[in-house]
Amino acid sequence: MPPGTPPQPPIAGYDGVVCDLDGVVYRGDEAVPGAPRSLQQLVDGGVRLVYATNNASRVPAEVARQLAALGAPATESDVVSSAQAGAARLAADLPAGTRVLALGGPGVAEALSRAGLVPVRPADVMAEDPPAGGVAYPEVAAPGDVSAVLQGFGRNVTVADFETAARLLTRGVQWVATNDDATLPLPWGQSPGNGAYVDLLAAATGRRPDVVGKPHPPLYRLALDRLGTAAVRTIAVGDRLATDIAGARAAGLDSAWVLTGVDGPSDLLDTDATPTFVVASLSELQRPYAVPQREALGWRCGVATVSYSDEQLVIGHEGGDRMEVVRAGLAALVEARERGTATDQLRHAARVLDRIIEDGRDDSGRTPAADVPDEEPASNR
The missing domain is CATH 3.40.50.1000 (HAD superfamily/HAD-like)
Structure with a gap:
């Protein structure tokens, strides 16, 4: 993104969404806060939507009824299993x-x-x-x-x-x-x-x-057929790195990793997953998205600055939106991994990012700058 360019919402580049269910839209019998409303807003804005699930035990009509009861836009044909x-x-x-x-x-x-x-x-x-010559029973x-x-x-x-x-x-x-x-x-x-x-x-x-299910491509190809959208104009959304995000990459789709489910920031260090976007909740698909940028002393995302030094993350004085801190922190950790830093060390450092997510989970996906530690290494939290 050129300097000075206003950040765009992630969804701005896509016509279709392949959405995971458990951990993204609901957890058990309860909706993830704000998720049904966010999905309805996507549909109201002209984005095509299907839900892709590895759960083969339920029929799509049953899944659609559950989604509709939670307030999410869903018919039987919107569920791809x-x-x-x-x-x-x-x-x-x-x-x-x-x-x-x-x-x-x-x-x-x-x-x-x-x-x-x-x-x-x-x-x-x-x-x-x-x-x-034996008797055959139909x-x-x-x-x-x-x-x-x-x-x-x-x-x-x-x-x-x-x-x-x-x-x-x-x-x-x-x-x-x-x-x-x-x-x-x-x-x-x-x-x-x-x-x-x-x-x-x-x-x-x-x-x-x-x-055929995630992380293998056939389920995503079937979802694309159902959507009728081009792969380059379709984004897959999920909470699991090894299935949703890896599967999107295998199918040639961009992906949004949503931190409302199973995997947290530190889990990224155990995989080679490369989500296109990292968001706190579905609602962030429709909000301006700051992309991490490399600077001389570390990584900046929006107003947040994070560097990796002496086996720990150091968060700059500016603070910032919690997801900007998380994205900048992940960029710093992935860079350190590419330079050969041991995964165990990186996971330990990433715990500060896990805690930022766990302490600030809500529908807004935002944490005031004052709530983000200033120059506080992971090992001190």
């Missing part, structure tokens, strides 16, 4: 009407049906192929009649279901997994996610599936 991406992948390879094992929740079976394939429940697969599928497995998360999947899937996979049928998230966040902590169950079948069969 990894189950839909998986079904689309199989439909591109298999004739219409092909039987596919639906391993997972209701979203998996519905996606297959809508893609023109026939979902088969694990319980409806025969133990063995029927003998020649509600039961012989193993040889099932041509693929679509695996997504489901809370009611049983050991017997996995055994059926393993038997089919051993026969060599096509295998697509909706996503490979190893864990699923729940109020009490981390539960095994679909990736853990994919690993279970991989260990049993010696195979790996094609994966």
Whole structure:
């Protein structure tokens, strides 16, 4: 940005948004403060919006109802799921009407049906192929009649279901997994996610599936098709660096990393993720955005100045908007990493940025300059 150029809102450069859900729009059953209103303002301003989720267990209509109840603009067609991406992948390879094992929740079976394939429940697969001339029951599928497995998360999947899937996979049928998230966040902590169950079948069969959900590109490509926007005019928004931000990069999209969810500033140092924008909340997509600039003694973002010295961040006397401090601090830390500084040292220094976010979380995304420490190194907080 040339000197003296007024900062523009991030959304100014885009026609479409691919928005993550958990940690961005809601946390559990509650809306992230201000998120539904911000999304409505985007739509009212002419921006096209879809929600992209790795959760294959729920049907899109259910997700849309939840979003609408929270006040976010959403219809069933606005929700793009990894189950839909998986079904689309199989439909591109298999004739219409092909039987596919639906391993997972209701979203998996519905996606297959809508893609023109026939979902088969694990319980409806025969133990063995029927003998020649044997009685065929229309509600039961012989193993040889099932041509693929679509695996997504489901809370009611049983050991017997996995055994059926393993038997089919051993026969060599096509295998697509909706996503490979190893864990699923729940109020009490981390539960095994679909990736853990994919690993279970991989260990049993010696195979790996094609994966279509984040951070892999197919889900984003399906979202682009739904939006009808060009990739260069579409931005992906998410809170997880390893899935949302890495997935956007893999699909050739710009990204906005929103700090209302799982990952905080220090987590960036463990990845090679390069979000296009770093924002406190969805509302900042529509506010002027100051980009960090390198100066002689460190980094400046807006009026905030931050430098990395003696294994700690030093925040300048000007203070500033808390997100300007965070962006300048991250720029300083990434620069230090590129120069070979150990990640453990950088993560320790980044804790001051984590605390700035944790102490100031609200819908406005702003903290008065007086609330930002002056010349205070991370090690002293």
